[in-house]
Amino acid sequence: SQKxxxxxxxxxxxxxxxxxxTCNYTNYSPAYLQWYRQDPxxxxxxxxxxxxNEKEKRKERLKVTFDTTLKQSLFHITASQPADSATYLCAxxxxxxxxxxxxxxxxxxxxxxx
Amino acid sequence: xxxxxxxxxxLIKTRGQQxxxxxxxxxxxxxxxxxxxxxxxxxxxxxxxxxxxQRNKGNFPGRFSGRQFSNSRSEMNVSTLxxxxxxxxxCASRLTEDSNQPQHFGDGTRLSIL
Numbered sequence: 001s002q003k004x005x006x007x008x009x010x011x012x013x014x015x016x017x018x019x020x021x022t023c024n025y026t027n028y029s030p031a032y033l034q035w036y037r038q039d040p041x042x043x044x045x046x047x048x049x050x051x052x053n054e055k056e057k058r059k060e061r062l063k064v065t066f067d068t069t070l071k072q073s074l075f076h077i078t079a080s081q082p083a084d085s086a087t088y089l090c091a092x093x094x095x096x097x098x099x100x101x102x103x104x105x106x107x108x109x110x111x112x113x114x
Numbered sequence: 115x116x117x118x119x120x121x122x123x124x125l126i127k128t129r130g131q132q133x134x135x136x137x138x139x140x141x142x143x144x145x146x147x148x149x150x151x152x153x154x155x156x157x158x159x160x161x162x163x164x165x166x167x168q169r170n171k172g173n174f175p176g177r178f179s180g181r182q183f184s185n186s187r188s189e190m191n192v193s194t195l196x197x198x199x200x201x202x203x204x205c206a207s208r209l210t211e212d213s214n215q216p217q218h219f220g221d222g223t224r225l226s227i228l
Contacts, residue, residue: 034216043118043204043219044157089157093213100170101147101159102217 002027006090006105013080014113021075021108023090028103030092033066033073038087038107047088048075080112115141118220120205126226132193135223139186139207146188147217148180151202160203163188164211192225200227 005024013019023033032051036044050057050066050073057064063076077084087109091102119138127133139146148160159172163182171178180190186207192199202224206217 032214036219041221043206043221044217046216046218049214049216091157095170095213101149101162101172102157102213103159104149104157106156 002094002103004028004090004092004103004105006088007108008106010109010111012111012113015080015082017080019077019080019084019110019112021088021110023073023075023105025071025092028071028092028094029068030094032093033064034091034102035064035073035075036089036091036104038089044089077110082112082114085110085112118205118207118218120203120220120223122223123221124224124226126228127195128228129195129197131195132191133195133225134189134191135203135205135225137188137190137205137207137220139188139205140218143207143209143218144186145208145211146182146186147206147208148188148190149204149206150174151204151222152200157204160190162211169211195227197227199225201225 003026034049035047038044048064050064061078065074087107089104089107091104094103121136145164147162149157151157161171162169166182177193182188202222204222206219208215
């Protein structure tokens with residue numbers, strides 16, 4: 001069956017360190033993968049999209065990698081800050097054409113300790 | 115530019131009732147998707163509308179329905195409410211139906227069934 005898995009437990013990181021979140025998928029061949037941030041009581045906010053032919057994508061303190069052989073994406077936040085504390089969701093398009101919406105992982109709750 | 119607006123923010127209903135939720139997409143966005151978010155299942159795709167046509171529907175019973183108007187605003191309706199329908203219902207918009215584009219989410223309607 002098709003699955004997207006993220007660390008289900010909370011991830012505690014000390015302020016200033018790099019936080020690394022993992023997204024693994026099985027039985028999908030996505031052309032791209034997206035990462036979103038969700039704060040309590042709010043809707044997800046788009047952060048980054050990485051295509052299958054891109055190994056790495058950066059945006060300010062954020063970096064995403066995409067390994068289609070390992071079927072894995074890593075999401076890094078460098079110089080982490082308490083304001084980075086949130087739930088981070090990875091998502092992919094299962095059909096390739098967008099008609100089936102996005103399939104989301106259940107998210108990783110990141111806590112940055114001051 | 116105003117973001118995606120969902121109304122109402124909170125709703126309490128009883129079993130057997132029906133409910134209508136509303137979503138106003140970002141100006142110029144023609145695609146509107148609906149998702150259900152629960153602690154157990156995470157974010158799950160309900161359906162997407164583009165140019166007033168439903169593109170596809172997720173794995174939800176026929177009690178869940180929706181529509182889109184000519185101004186791209188969308189509504190979703192749930193009939194014969196069940197306790198398990200308690201969830202955060204999220205609406206997302208994007209410029210076209212191209213799945214390569216990020217979804218812009220509203221902050222959702224929190225539906226509680228008593």
